[in-house]
Amino acid sequence: MNETDRSVREEFRLLIERAGLTVSEAQRDSLLSTYADLKKQLALLHRRPGAEPSLVFHVPAPPSTPPRTRS
């Protein structure tokens, strides 16, 4: 196992621990491989600073009110 593999393994262990989950020995290698695959995809997500998320919060427009007139 090289340094990168060890570092990914440790990162995975810490993230799972933070989430409060446990991984059995039987599952570990297979899930580590899935995690490494996911990390490759995460690297594709870094976008331009200007791009906003697709689900931007909108404040609904208030109901239209008739214009006030001076008496």
Add this chain to the structure above:
Amino acid sequence: MSFFDKSILELGRDLRQGATSSEAITAQTLERIASLDGEIPAFITVTPERALEDARRADSERASGIVRGPLHGVPYALKDIYDTDGIRTTCHSRLLIDNVPAADSVVARRFREAGGVLLGKLATNEFAFGGPGFDLPFPLALNPWDRRRFTGGSSSGSVAAIAARFLRLAPGSDTGGSIRGPASWTGTVGLKPTYGRVSRRGVFPLAWSLDTCGPLARSVEDAAVGLQIMAGHDPEDSGSVDVAVPDYLAALAQGVEGLRIGMPRHFFEQADAEVLAGIERAAEILRRAGAIVEDVVLPDFALFSACCRVILMAEGCAVHRDNALARLADYGEVNQGRLIVGATLSAVDYIDACRLRRELVDAVNAVFADHDALLTATTLETAPPLDDISNPMGTASPMQTTPFNVTGHPALSQPVGLSRHGLPLGVQIVGPAFAETTVLRIAREIERGTNWLETPQPDIRP
């Protein structure tokens, strides 16, 4: 012609003319399910009492001159993530093994109001979260074309039941391809409508911003009947959109002359030769019918795939968070793994995926500015053997469905023929938002041009 091969409209005509009764159709269908479902376990729960009650009511209403529409008196079944009043809804999971909802999902209610005959609840991958699983409380649905092969997931029981000729129509759900992937691998028609077209209320969520309910059916016409029942605004579903619902059946007669259809070849250049040949065959049929089919370029497929996976896993883990912490061992092994790996995602990862999503939606909409539809692959290969299935969300996945969950556009998988091994081949048709009519018209042209409806269906005798 066996009535198991009759379309919904043909069955309706027989019922209208008194050539048969809904009770007779239902009794024969229940008999077929009782004798053959064990071969391809499509059903989790069969509801014979409810089915016969629905059938007798339909016969009685027809006798009184009440006709509720094309599905009146015709059998259907629901994927077991749709809530059904008083009928167990398990999501194919140990966690909901005793769950009996007190109300129908909106889609279940609409089917009941349309006069359909509910045969029961259909197998899925656990919580519609990919699959397949061999350690769940109910058996895995098997592919009627070859029982050693995967149906695709997650609407596995729905497609198995249709391909086995138990029924013509079954509502499914599609978050990353769970309608279209199984449709492609079982020779059925699977339509994921536009996000917001069909209410999801009462359907167990997988990922809120991707989940879409739509019909799986034996033919394009049957799918149009299904969408007509399902579509419509629901003010209590936050994703639902208030857009007029057109007459989908009437649209089928319009043909495809003059339509401009784009082919993003770079999406599917790695596909098996027979899948590629199927797409070319579909393109040629459309050209002969007067459509213009030309190459287009979309953003890199890997971007869509990464975006969908992160959003799906992040939202899915939020749905399951409490149970994952308290009862992880009660999930099947596949979902235990998904939930564990999904838990490594950060809020920043999710936001980055949502930022990319906006760019991808804009890019696809730009192509639709001068094209009426897209023609592409549903999957890169035919149904895989059960012992050789890749993670449907991983980079090695053959699924080509995720882009249109990311963008929300309507997309349909249409059979185009059989491979040399006798396995169904499918193509995917995608339309602009709320242009399901266009998608259905194109599918109908391909269905006609390939003579798909005359293709012998699988024989599942024991």
